[in-house]
Amino acid sequence: xxxxxxxxxxxxxxxxxxxxxxxxxxxxxxxxxxxxxxxxxxxxxxxxxxxxxxxxxxxxxxxxxxxxxxxxxxxxxxxxxxxxxxxxxxxxxxxxxxxxxxxxxxxxxxxxxxxxxxxxxxxxxxxxxxxxxxxxxxxxxxxxxxxxxxxxxxxxxxxxxxxxxxxxxxxxxxxxxxxxxxxxxxxxxxxxxxxxxxxxxxxxxxxxxxxxxxxxxxxxxxxxxxxxxxxxxxxxxxxxxxxxxxxxxxxxxxxxxxxxxxxxxxxxxxxxxxxxxxxxxxxxxxxxxxxxxxxxxxxxxxxxxxxxxxxxxxxxxxxxxxxxxxxxxxxxxxxxxxxxxxxxxxxxxx
Numbered sequence: 001x002x003x004x005x006x007x008x009x010x011x012x013x014x015x016x017x018x019x020x021x022x023x024x025x026x027x028x029x030x031x032x033x034x035x036x037x038x039x040x041x042x043x044x045x046x047x048x049x050x051x052x053x054x055x056x057x058x059x060x061x062x063x064x065x066x067x068x069x070x071x072x073x074x075x076x077x078x079x080x081x082x083x084x085x086x087x088x089x090x091x092x093x094x095x096x097x098x099x100x101x102x103x104x105x106x107x108x109x110x111x112x113x114x115x116x117x118x119x120x121x122x123x124x125x126x127x128x129x130x131x132x133x134x135x136x137x138x139x140x141x142x143x144x145x146x147x148x149x150x151x152x153x154x155x156x157x158x159x160x161x162x163x164x165x166x167x168x169x170x171x172x173x174x175x176x177x178x179x180x181x182x183x184x185x186x187x188x189x190x191x192x193x194x195x196x197x198x199x200x201x202x203x204x205x206x207x208x209x210x211x212x213x214x215x216x217x218x219x220x221x222x223x224x225x226x227x228x229x230x231x232x233x234x235x236x237x238x239x240x241x242x243x244x245x246x247x248x249x250x251x252x253x254x255x256x257x258x259x260x261x262x263x264x265x266x267x268x269x270x271x272x273x274x275x276x277x278x279x280x281x282x283x284x285x286x287x288x289x290x291x292x293x294x295x296x297x298x299x300x301x302x303x304x305x306x307x308x309x310x311x312x313x314x315x316x317x318x319x320x321x322x323x324x325x326x327x328x329x330x331x332x333x334x335x336x337x338x339x340x341x342x343x344x345x346x347x348x349x350x
Contacts, residue, residue: 029271030166030205030238031157033109033133037061038089039077040329040345044313045279046297048263050247051176051195052279055327056093056347059105059139062174062197062245063151066093066101066141071323075347082338086110093139100142103153108134129162137172147178147188157205157240164209170202170240184254192250199243206237244268247277259283275303279311290318290325299333307336315345325349 039057042049049061056075058065077089091105111131115124135158141151153172158165174197183191216231247265254260263279279297286292293315300308315329327347334340 026272028238029241031133031135031159031168031200031240033087033107034135034157034170034200035241035243035269036079036081036087036109037343038107039075040313040331040343041281041293041295041315043333043343044295044297044311044315044329044331045263045281046277046299046311048247048249048265048277048279048297050174050197050245050265051193051249052247052261052263052281053195055349056091056103056105057345058141058151058174059091059093059103059137059153059172060089060107060199062176062195063103063139063153063172064141064149064174064176064195064197066103066139066151067143067149067176069093069095069101071095071325071349073347073349075327075345077343077345079341079343081109081341084112086112100140103137103139103141105137105139106134107137108132131159131161133157133159139172141174149176150174151176155202157202159205159207161207162209163211164207166205166207168203168205168240170200172197172199172201174198182250182252184251190251190254192248195245195247195249197245199245200240201242202240204237204239207235239270242270257285259285273302273304275306276301288319290316292316293329295331307338308333309336310334313343323350 037043037047038060042053042057042061053061053065054068056073072094074092079087081087087109089107091103093101093103095101113128113130116127116129117124135155137153137155139151139153141149143149151174155170157168157170177194178188179192180188181192212233214231215228218229245265245267247263249261249263251259251261261281265277267275277297277299278301282294284292295313297311298309299311300306311331311333313331318326320326329345331343332340
């Protein structure tokens with residue numbers, strides 16, 4: 001009964017957010033790398049992962065998922081993106097019984113370097129400038145009951161373009177509710193799971209730096225005044241990409257060696273239209289070896305002019321010596337306007 005009550009509260013809260021009408025604000029937020037999913041598993045499932053995440057990638061999808069980790073874990077992700085842009089992620093989580101799970105992570109987007117040219121030196125000045133966005137986050141999650149968990153993350157975000165810099169502070173919040181509904185074996189962990197998270201709620205970003213300093217002659221028509229008064233351009237500040245996620249997952253097939261999981265997420269961002277993500281994961285367990293995974297999904301269903309679409313992927317989790325689990329995962333994302341791209345993850349649970 002308590003699970004049903006919590007589910008209704010989450011559902012009503014989610015519906016109230018989705019019911020708010022607003023114009024689409026595409027391209028009106030900063031820190032776009034904060035919208036890029038972490039971990040190949042979640043990306044391969046069409047980013048329908050808010051109610052399914054149970055590993056270190058929960059830092060991004062839903063921090064409450066960290067509470068269901070039974071061991072420590074490290075995770076590394078690399079994703080070559082469009083136009084030579086690359087995104088990476090590295091994190092570590094420490095599960096402490098009766099206390100909770102703590103996690104620390106670093107993620108960045110590297111835009112590479114570009115040659116500097118001027119009107120007088122159109123072949124290049126011999127100098128280059130670069131651009132990079134990154135964030136550092138600290139997360140905590142805990143189970144208050146076997147069927148309910150919460151989590152939170154605090155993060156510092158920084159963006160650099162040449163000698164300009166912008167900073168912001170933000171937080172993520174999430175909850176997870178396990179229910180016995182539709183469980184094939186009666187186990188609450190295999191029943192209908194409801195997840196909800198809100199990401200990147202924080203301060204605004206505004207670029208500042210020495211390149212915005214310019215000398216100004218405030219009285220250009222008068223002689224004898226000091227013409228090189230120091231002036232500074234003051235740029236506009238921008239919101240972070242806030243994302244509200246509400247999702248559910250269930251297990252229609254469960255045997256000793258096989259497991260099929262279906263997931264659906266509804267997204268309400270502050271810089272685009274609402275959308276739905278669909279995902280599916282098939283797991284084949286092999287005794288004394290580990291598990292193989294096949295994943296598929298659809299990203300951005302019902303989004304206004306969505307550039308996304310089909311996602312595919314798979315992975316293998318191998319049991320090594322000393323209770324160490326090696327996790328190798330891959331994801332493929334198809335897009336409409338750009339070439340497809342891949343995502344690679346390497347993790348260790350110990």
